[in-house]
Amino acid sequence: MTTTESKDLGAEELRARAAEALTRARARSDALTDAVDDEDLIRQHSKLMSPLVWDLAHIGSQEELWLVRDVGGREPLRPDIDDIYDAFQHARADRPALPLLSPAEARSYVREVREKAFDVLERVPLGGRRLTEQAFAFGMVTQHEQQHDETMLATHQLRQGDPVLHAPEPPPARPGTLPAEVLVPGGAFTMGTSAEPWALDNERPAHEIAVDAYWMDTTPVTSGAYAGFLDSGGYDDERWWSPAGWAYRTGSGITAPRFWKREQDGWWRTRFGVYERITAAEPVVHVSFFEAEAYAAWAGRRLPTEAEWEKAARFDPASGRSRRFPWGDEEPGAEHANLGQRHLRPAPAGAYPAGASPTGVHQLIGDVWEWTSTDLHGYPGFAAFPYQEYSEVFFGPEYKVLRGGSFGTDAAAIRGTFRNWDYPIRRQIFAGFRTARDAGPGEG
Incomplete structure (x- = not known):
């Protein structure tokens, strides 16, 4: 959205734009992780990269921290995994050894977080606080997910095996x-x-x-x-x-x-x-x-x-x-x-x-x-x-x-x-x- 446009947008249009951006990011995350089987999701294809399943759950963890807990003021869903998915605590090479959520658990977790995040988006005032002004926190989380989607795409490039991604x-x-x-x-x-x-x-x-x-x-x-x-x-x-x-x-x-x-x-x-x-x-x-x-x-x-x-x-x-x-x-x-x-x-x-x-x-x-x-x-x-x-x-x-x-x-x-x-x-x-x-x- 342009700066001029954003100043003229009402709260409902801001919410709609934020929801669309979040939805587009999640569709891409799903496509990148659904393209391979569970064995590929948990495998580390290069020590330079995390297993794909770590990236997926990390996306959900950051969304929970910022949108559900901070902006929404809601109770934590999974405080027990905060450290596991803190990118500064564990180098990529070491992440496969962590007690990661399984592919099924990771998918369930990110779905639950997203439901709560959308509920927060519908209810929170988009103003009065820098994090919520112009739906900034929702844009920040969208960009974070898209950045990890590009990281997962790079992991796909490092992956061995038959092609699983296709595009014109x-x-x-x-x-x-x-x-x-x-x-x-x-x-x-x-x-x-x-x-x-x-x-x-x-x-x-x-x-x-x-x-x-x-x-x-x-x-x-x-x-x-x-x-x-x-x-x-x-x-x-x-x-x-x-x-x-x-x-x-x-x-x-x-x-x-x-x-x-x-x-x-x-x-x-x-x-x-x-x-x-x-x-x-x-x-x-x-x-x-x-x-x-x-x-x-x-x-x-x-x-x-x-x-x-x-x-x-x-x-x-x-x-x-x-x-x-x-x-x-x-x-x-x-x-x-x-x-x-x-x-x-x-x-x-x-x-x-x-x-x-x-x-x-x-x-x-x-x-x-x-x-x-x-x-x-x-x-x-x-x-x-x-x-x-x-x-x-x-x-x-x-x-x-x-x-x-x-x-x-x-x-x-x-x-x-x-x-x-x-x-x-x-x-x-x-x-x-x-x-x-x-x-x-x-x-x-």
């Missing part, structure tokens, strides 16, 4: 040749938000920041372009890697993006149980920050800063204002971006011309999360809300910011101000990148 192909690239890069003018713009009703604490507050003019890739770097880096020996050439990146590259022994394999006739990959030739026109996915950084150096470029990414995604030179999305303030539609697990792969570069920014940068929302060169930090005036563990405990040089969402991100959990972050070695996430370069004298 994304749209093809539109006819016509796009320029390789776009000039983004220098100057100040408004970064972050103070008004977006469901924005999370690390997106706030809005503040003015200036950037010098720069050139930005029109689309994310494609698999075909990345294969050129591989075929030139880029993984064996220390010149392109930062010291930390080279230490990671040599210590881990990686030789290509995760899930890629070189065959006699070129590069192939495994995608949700399907072994297939890479699609050259698609944005590359499953690369770490260090791999993205090395490619950029090889190409004579660099990764954009987070501020550069957001200016390209939001700033409209004609009006001088920052939009919610590259295309404007309206919610993402199927014509704008590849979101919501509508497809199970990135769309070819240039597939969403309706989603381009005013400066002509394409596919900034959806397809692949994009690594930036920026460490996660709070904006000037940052205040943790409603708890420090949402983002503040991650501030510092250990985490790099990613922007824009992926094909596995729901529209409820992405916008031009949304910030994601992860360790620079992470490759199981649906991450790619685009590159940038400084503008020359007299440009921009």
Whole structure:
């Protein structure tokens, strides 16, 4: 919902929108967990990920804590499992050893929690308290569930066995040749938000920041372009890697993006149980920050800063204002971006011309999360809300910011101000990148 719209909505329409968002998230959670049998639900498919059944019950636990107990003031349903499903108490690798709810128990639990949460939504005043203003708590819980849905989708990618998830192909690239890069003018713009009703604490507050003019890739770097880096020996050439990146590259022994394999006739990959030739026109996915950084150096470029990414995604030179999305303030539609697990792969570069920014940068929302060169930090005036563990405990040089969402991100959990972050070695996430370069004298 837009900021302007939210101010005009009555309580009943706010409730309806919150209910729809919660319902859409639960349908996706159900689809991801119903796609496999109980044995697969309790199995740990990678030590990087939780068993799917942990994610499902964790979704319910967080919903109970915030909507049923805190907002609703209701008695706890399952206080005995609070510690088990506290993500900060147990590393993912250790979760299979916990006394987890069985698949049947987890499904029953999340259904009961949802019934009570909907009852709270019908009755609680949507105002008078920051958690309930503009139905914020319901939006927060929706985004949390959708984020775990994307995590479960990543677990499905790591799963061994026959394909169980299916979706139509994304749209093809539109006819016509796009320029390789776009000039983004220098100057100040408004970064972050103070008004977006469901924005999370690390997106706030809005503040003015200036950037010098720069050139930005029109689309994310494609698999075909990345294969050129591989075929030139880029993984064996220390010149392109930062010291930390080279230490990671040599210590881990990686030789290509995760899930890629070189065959006699070129590069192939495994995608949700399907072994297939890479699609050259698609944005590359499953690369770490260090791999993205090395490619950029090889190409004579660099990764954009987070501020550069957001200016390209939001700033409209004609009006001088920052939009919610590259295309404007309206919610993402199927014509704008590849979101919501509508497809199970990135769309070819240039597939969403309706989603381009005013400066002509394409596919900034959806397809692949994009690594930036920026460490996660709070904006000037940052205040943790409603708890420090949402983002503040991650501030510092250990985490790099990613922007824009992926094909596995729901529209409820992405916008031009949304910030994601992860360790620079992470490759199981649906991450790619685009590159940038400084503008020359007299440009921009």
